Amino acid sequence: MNALTNFFNMPGLRAGAQMKALAGPLLIVMILGMMILPLPAVVLDLLFTFNIALSIMVLLVGMYTQKALDFAAFPAVLLFTTLLRLSLNVASTRVVLLEGHTGPDAAGKVIEAFGHFLVGGNFAVGIVVFAILVVINFMVITKGAGRIAEVGARFMLDAMPGKQMAIDADLNAGLINEEGAKKRRAEVAQESDFYGAMDGASKFVRGDAVAGLLIMFINIAAGMVVGMVQHDLDFSTAVRNYTLLTIGDGLVAQIPALIISTAAGVIVSRVSNEQDVGQQLTGQLFSNPRVMFLTAGIIGLMGIIPGMPHFAFLLLAGSLAWFGRYTLRRDAAAARNEKKSNERAPTVAPETTEATWDDVTLVDPLGMEVGYRLITLVDRGQNGELLGRIKSIRKKIAQDIGFLVPVVHIRDNLELKPNAYRITLKGVEIGQGEATPGQWMAINPGQVTGTLPGAATRDPAFGLPAVWIDAGLKEQAQAYGYTVVDASTVVATHLNHLIQMHASELLGRQEVQALLDRIAKDSPKLTEDLVPKTITLTGLQKVLQNLLDEGVPIRDMRTILDVIAEHAPKISEPTELTALVRMALGRAITQQLFPNNADLQVISLDAGLERVLTQALSNGGGIEPGLADALLQQASGAVARQEQLGLDPVLLVPSPLRPLMARFLRRTLPQLKVLSHAEVPDNRNIRITAMIGGAA
Known part of the structure; x- marks a missing residue:
């Protein structure tokens, strides 16, 4: 009871939405109740009438469907209507066997009307009519609809790759945007799901037809035994009472089954969306006022036929007509409001059919694509904090390197992992990583005193080992010596690092x-x-x-x-x-590498190696392969020693060698800066802390 109260008190859940959400569970409860609880005859009349009306509505909705995705709930409707008919058969069978000896109206007026009016009170004619309806339903309509669904599912699966490629081509050509491509991909997948579901759902109707035949024979045989043995009826009276009741019961169930099977042959689409089954049923069955009016008219005409239960039919017809009028007024009011909004909105020129230069899409100089879980970090409507950090990065870089880098264009990319992002330069990926919103990255700088629980990862900017932790472990991580940053800072730091690395290309x-x-x-x-x-x-x-x-x-x-x-x-x-x-710029370069007028603790070249390199440069040739390998190996070792001492790796060389060494070492050791003697101010002290070539 408390759960139900909490459900109705959920914020933002209106009464209409509550009823839609409860429609599915209420229908299941009603079906189970009919199978378990004994129902009086008047309730059976109402339920059989509702079953007929529901089947007509399903058929009309299917006929008014204009495209493949308009009636998404049809396979679920097929399942529930089949269960409803079977539960009605169980409930009516109980009444027929318990009260059949009292006369032909023992199971209600609807069954009596179908047993007398439609077949003239002749049970032989009723058996023939019932058998014909079962054959039509089982052998013709259901079998054909199942075959259509099977072939459609096969063709749809075969066509999926081509449709996906066509969507990607339209997206790349600029004919649609990311949102349109996302919608069309979802529609392709939903159409495929529908045909597969229809192939299986058609088996419900075929099983229902077989069950109807078995129920009819069981009711006739059991009714005769109950009537003659328990109620002392003579053979002719027992045959007449129980056979007419059984025929009426079978016809009142098979006619809606036949209508539903016809609807299955008409419907050619199904989608899977975010709504539950109850919302699909109520939202799609009762959204068209024309369906309400036509169904009300048909049920009303059936209600005035002599011998029909007028109360049940006319009551339901009046209810449907009122609901259709209400829906029509609601739609008209919505149309008027939309027209007023369109009149206030600026007019949009019709789209031209000729291609123009405006259709040419240029690549962004600097871009970022994010998975859907990172959209909150870059969404202006949700005050995405990464946007502010990116603005600060551009401003800081402009102050540090001396020019304003292009704006970072951010967009979502559903092909990425939910927590992934990638950074592009002129349309080409230059970096990628993952971030977890709501968690913190604890980066291990090399001297931590403990371990933390969480998902192990690496800092995307510098490759340091790290772990994603919950916010509650932040203080503990800092106490252990970790550097703790949030998800937006991780992405912003990575972006800043890549911009610095590719500044020349920007x-x-x-x-x-x-x-x-x-x-x-x-x-x-x-x-x-x-x-x-x-x-x-x-x-x-x-x-x-x-x-x-x-x-x-x-x-x-x-x-x-x-x-x-x-x-x-x-x-x-x-x-x-x-x-x-x-x-x-030597003074500024030296100050950048060695701030605070500190001594220049640098790596140097052995005098012999300097002579060899100078001779190679003067001859116009490059560095020999053997010498290049040895030079790279010793340079790597010198850089490692500098980093162990906590010093920035800087190589000091003669001025003529500086361009050669800078080009040679830049790709393999990007952290090693090459400085020439001519760039060092006279007032700075130089200390050689490592030597390259000394052991050669």
């Missing part, structure tokens, strides 16, 4: 021009004759990209432009201009 000609325009506001003379007279915009972009590739910020654009303006008339090679710019 610096396009448009961003370079914006930088020049920004400098021109404060120092117009600096840019007045620089581009394109001294250097082209492309050449300037290449120099700036080279600096960003090596982790050098371009905040000091005045110094950069001064150096280029001085040397570009004589030097056009971007690599040489980059080296000159680095020398001018």
Whole structure:
């Protein structure tokens, strides 16, 4: 009782929704009650009348269905109507056998009417009519509908890959958006589900027909035994009473079964949606007022036929007519409100059939795709905190490296795992990971004092071992020495790291021009004759990209432009201009690597190795393979030693070797920064902490 009270008191659940949600359970309870509890004749009349009305409604709904997904609940309707007819057979059989000796109206007026009016009181004619109806239902309609469903299911499964490819093609061509593609994929899957369900649901009707035959023979035989043995009826009276009652009972059940089978042949669609069966039944059966009016008219005409129980038929017909009028008024009011809303809304020009340049979809310079469980982090309507963090990241990067990176375009991607995300650069994935909203990532920096329960993972930005923990373990994780961050911080840190790594690719000609325009506001003379007279915009972009590739910020654009303006008339090679710019920015580069005027604790090259590399550079050749392998191996060991000492790995080389060593080591050891002697200010002390080539 408390559970039912809590159900009705659920916030936001209206009375209509409550009744829809209870329709399915109430129907099951009613069916079970009819099988177990004895029912009086008047209740049987109402239930048989309801069964007939329900079958007519199902048939009309099927006929008014305009496309495949309009009547999703039909297989469930087929199951419930079959159970309803069988439960009515059980209830009527009980009454027939208990009260059949009292006369032909023992089981109610409806059974009496079908036993007398439809077959003229002749039980032989009734048996023949009943057998014909069973044959039509079992051999013709049900068998044909089952075959259609079987073939449709096979063809639908074969066509699914092609339909999915067509949806993807329309999405890639820009004919539909992500939401439209999602809806169409769901429809394809739902159509396939329907045909498979219809193939199995047709077996319900076939089983019902067989059960009707068996029930008829059992009732006749058992009725004669009960009538003659228990109630002392003579043979002719027993045969007449129990056979007419059985024939009436069989006909009143088989006629709705025949109508339902016809509806199964008409319906060609079924969908699976998020509603339960009760909501599907009430929402789809009682949504069309025309169905209500036509059903009410048919039931009303049947109610005025002489010999029919007028009260039951006319009562149900009046109820259906009232409900149809109510539904019609409700739909008309909704249409008027929609018309008023459309009149207030701005008019939309009709879609053109010719392709234009507006149909060309360009890739986003910087994008992020998220699984559906991460949508809350990026949804403005739900105050997604990741959006604010991304804005802060762009602002921080603009201050750190000296230009504004493009806006991050965020969209959902149902093909990703629910907790997954991926980051794209010009449409190509550059990073991916997973985050768990509501939990915290405890990152192991290397010196933790305990272990934590949770899902083991790795920090997507730096690859450190980590574990996803509940919020209640946050303080314990911090006490153990873990670095604890929430899901949005994990994604934001990963995004920030990738932007820093690919900053040079994000610096396009448009961003370079914006930088020049920004400098021109404060120092117009600096840019007045620089581009394109001294250097082209492309050449300037290449120099700036080279600096960003090596982790050098371009905040000091005045110094950069001064150096280029001085040397570009004589030097056009971007690599040489980059080296000159680095020398001018040497103090800033050194300060970035070794802040607070600390000693420069660096890795150096052995003098012999320097001579070999200088000779290879002067001869115009590259590094020999054997020397390259040894150089990489020793460089890796030196970097590891620097990191163990808690020092940043920096390699100090002569100026001519710096571009060569930077290009050679950048791919394998991206954390190793290469610095030239010319870039180190005179007032900074240098300490060699590791040597490459000394043992060679």
